[in-house]
Amino acid sequence: MRAANILHLGIKELRSLARDSRLLILIAYSFSLAIYVGATAMPEALNKAPIAIVDEDRSPLSTRIVGAFYPPHFLVPTLIPQAGMDEGMDAGLFTFALNIPPDFQRDLLAGRVPTIQLNVDATRMSQAFVGSGYIQTIISDEANEFARRSRGGAAPPVDLALRARFNPSLTQTWFGAVMQVINNVTMLSLVLTGAALIRERERGTVEHLLVMPVTPLEIMTSKVWPMALVVLAACAFSLLFIVQGLLAMPIEGSLALFFAGAAVHLFATTSLGIFLATVARSMPQFGLLLILVLLPLQMLSGGATPRESMPEVVQTVMLVAPTTHFVMLAQAVLYRGAGLDVVWPQLLSLTVIGACFFGIALGRLRKTIGQMA
Template sequence: MRSSDDIAIRRVVVWWRRLAVMTRKDLLQLFRDIPLMGFLVYSFTFSVYVTGNGLQTQLRNAGLLVYDADRSASSRELIHRFHAPYFRVDGELVRPEEGFERLDQGGSMLVLDIPARFHESLAAGEPVALQLLVDTTNAPQGLSAAGYATRIVRQFDLEAAITTIGLAAAPSTDLPMIVSDHRVWYNQDQNETWFESISHLLRMITIFAMLLPAAALVREKERGTVEQLLVSPLTPLQIMLPKVLAMTLVILGATAVALFGVMLPVFGVPIRGSIILFFSLTALFVVATAGMGVFAATITRNQAQVGMMTLLVVAPMLLLSGITTPLEAMPDWVQYLMALSPLRYFIEIAHGILLKGTGLDVFWKQVLAMAGLGGSLFGFGMWRFRRQFR
């Protein structure tokens, strides 16, 4: 009985020793790949900084041109309300036809046309038609600018109407009004760099979680060493698992550099939840995505094909999983399709831990879904690997 136990223990020790040796080998091979390591370092440092610091989706300093045919106190007051941070008055036009010409040339996004007798019509309580030309070449920014401009004009019109009917001097308590009291949670300053830097970090984790294991396996195929490994005492699992483990360790290290070297000191991104939980679930996501990398490696012959396959698979994941556009704004069939993407659940988990401080009691369903998908994808990749080299 003791001898059988000793044999079982020795087998376990040998299995783990082989795993450690193969993991060390794959780490050394990756570190010797200077171009890939350079791309990795750039993606988790400078790229995160540039994206978080330079990519802004909110409206800021939209150029406004004004044609003021009235030149009254009311028109000047209205123009004065178009100020920073949303608008920037680029100047006044001499002719109303200049508005189209300047929009065609670019540089300004809006043209406000104030007609003659603007002040007189307001004082008399008569309707006034203002013209607002908006360049919607960049549709989200253009529509946002039009919305802010419409809000400014409506507020100005409301105040002018109150003044006209003689309610300006009345106590505010005598006027019926709706008070809108809103509270901003988790990001009180509405700092967009927090969201953009975290989102870009998730993009890089996704790309390299698929690219690195696939590149490691294809590198073995290019050099002809994968056949040598298969005729060795190693099992297919002992060949593939060290590659996934090694690349997971590298990605976790790169994530730590991005988080503690760029996002925390430069952008002030908070870490409100458990950092251990974040890295544990990041490792789970990397393993889940690595299954797709293993599958990609079985249908490609060189590293150039791996890069193209990674782009083909990862690009739809990044666009449709909710990083760029809210998942709720997509068609129903896209939402159902993205239920098969581990990234969909990892986005909610990462933002929840870092920005909201939530834990497993909140997103345990997402963790189970990601783990189930990860096991299925990795199992499918292993099946393809065994079938190819059987």
């Protein structure tokens, strides 16, 4: 294998990529606007949820409960009659509809356990799940304070001293931003390397490579390193200017160590992209294969859901996926400031997985080139 051939063929891939405006737009979007939108799309708390209240009690307590719902968590409550509850829910006007029954205050003061009906539009999942807990807490606090004739509860028997490490303000965008970067690194590395090989086949330029004094190993290496370099550069831009700059997320660990892990991860995913490109006959086929491979890599790697909550079979199978180890490495370095002494098992696993993927993809590429020759 000659380094000069790999260098010149790699530069040819970079020039070909520079002329593909659609892929350039995809790269720019994936590591800029997509990172910001993915990190901030899910609200961190309930915000301006529409709520309607049917007050059949008309008591001081029910009036107090109605007044406890106010922005920014809820919109100002809309008082509606009993007949308007189902109609408003069916029309999608309210996420929550609260029905305070008659004699609610009297039953509470008499020591009974009155019931309030809460109807929730469960199609609005982000608001429905969080908002139900908010409403239950608000009603319980107001009812308890009214029954005690004083505000403020009794001192708890145990005082819990909460110290949130690595994300003291519990900012959800910090987690979403890093996970979005990891997902886009994986996606773009598969897309760019696969598209590079399929583009050669569709444009007929792969025959030029067959008559050149280059080996399949040189061809594959020349497609891996330039695409990995482009994704790595885009990842660095995203971390420095979007994650650290625009989203104001502090990075605790060494960026050099993270980029080293990202480079090894790209070695594995770009090899996987070459393998998928040798299986697919066209870009549409490659896109379908990409969906089948990319979704499990992103959903089951531990980024969206902790691995400990998954079935043991899934945890064991996903150990052969490079994204599993890259997610662990990225979270340890960027969040917890881990060093090489902590993440070396992930680096070693990524290296072994990358070497296996590279060998399998190289064997498949040799077979494909041999059939074309």
